Amino acid sequence: MLSVKSLSRSFGGVAAVDNVTFDVKQGHVHAVIGPNGAGKTTLFNLITGVYEPSSGQVVLDKADVTGMPPEALAQRGMCRTFQNLQICMNMTACENVMLGAHLHSNPSLWSGFLGWTRTADRKLEEKAHELMDFVGVGSARGAHATQLSFGVLKRLEIARALAANPRLLLLDEPAAGLNDSETHAVGELIRKIAASGTTVLLVEHDMKMVMSISDHIVVLDQGKKLAEGTAHQVRSNPDVVAAYLGADE
Numbered sequence: 001m002l003s004v005k006s007l008s009r010s011f012g013g014v015a016a017v018d019n020v021t022f023d024v025k026q027g028h029v030h031a032v033i034g035p036n037g038a039g040k041t042t043l044f045n046l047i048t049g050v051y052e053p054s055s056g057q058v059v060l061d062k063a064d065v066t067g068m069p070p071e072a073l074a075q076r077g078m079c080r081t082f083q084n085l086q087i088c089m090n091m092t093a094c095e096n097v098m099l100g101a102h103l104h105s106n107p108s109l110w111s112g113f114l115g116w117t118r119t120a121d122r123k124l125e126e127k128a129h130e131l132m133d134f135v136g137v138g139s140a141r142g143a144h145a146t147q148l149s150f151g152v153l154k155r156l157e158i159a160r161a162l163a164a165n166p167r168l169l170l171l172d173e174p175a176a177g178l179n180d181s182e183t184h185a186v187g188e189l190i191r192k193i194a195a196s197g198t199t200v201l202l203v204e205h206d207m208k209m210v211m212s213i214s215d216h217i218v219v220l221d222q223g224k225k226l227a228e229g230t231a232h233q234v235r236s237n238p239d240v241v242a243a244y245l246g247a248d249e
């Protein structure tokens with residue numbers, strides 16, 4: 001459903017993403033892994049239209065969507081979460097999820113929509129409640145964002161991205177800052193999202209989770225694709241072990 005073709009982006013002479021090519025298959029869980037600074041978030045920013053690539057193409061459902069703004073991509077079914085928490089702390093949990101139905105990828109605009117959410121219609125609210133149940137934070141329905149734990153807020157972000165009905169969901173470090181059991185539970189949630197028909201592409205440092213939930217893994221190192229394949233293929237690739245996995249073990 002998504003093809004990334006020879007995608008590159010440099011910042012001041014540094015190739016953050018360097019000629020990266022891979023495909024994302026519908027219904028699968030795909031992961032992008034690599035050390036800090038490998039270019040994972042930049043790759044997400046190129047795919048989701050936050051940055052324009054220096055060269056290369058992003059093809060979504062056979063259409064060239066390279067350089068399209070995040071809002072246009074969201075309308076075509078591509079939504080994302082960000083590496084840093086992007087929850088509006090002056091809103092309720094439910095209002096945060098409802099925002100996702102209207103605003104997909106531009107966090108700087110969210111605060112301007114406070115007025116809108118106050119008068120949002122009941123259908124949106126019902127959908128937000130369903131999504132909160134789906135991601136496992138149904139008990140936070142009436143809560144204000146400031147009352148919620150970090151783990152609940154991370155799930156709330158996923159619910160907000162799902163509120164836009166994505167067919168492809170990109171998650172940048174969904175388990176960052178979570179403990180082992182929370183990480184395991186988010187892994188199960190990601191499999192549940194894929195099983196419900198939404199294809200997932202995630203960036204994640206937690207190798208246990210990545211290896212257990214991903215159908216396909218792309219390994220980046222210094223902007224370049226070092227390897228790709230199943231968890232087994234990637235884990236047994238000597239280049240990957242030397243550049244990355246070896247350092248963790």
Ligand SMILES: Nc1ncnc2c1ncn2[C@@H]1O[C@H](COP(=O)(O)OP(=O)(O)OP(=O)(O)O)[C@@H](O)[C@H]1O
Nearest residue numbers: 011014016034035036037038039040041042043083
């Ligand atoms: N807006 C920017 N301006 C200049 N340099 C940037 C910018 N965004 C990213 N970079 C550089 O690009 C490289 C890749 O960064 P990126 O954030 O994509 O890495 P990452 O793999 O997501 O790392 P992490 O695991 O720490 O999140 C780094 O050298 C970073 O400093």
Ligand SMILES: [Mg+2]
Nearest residue numbers: 040041042083
């Ligand atoms: Mg990153």
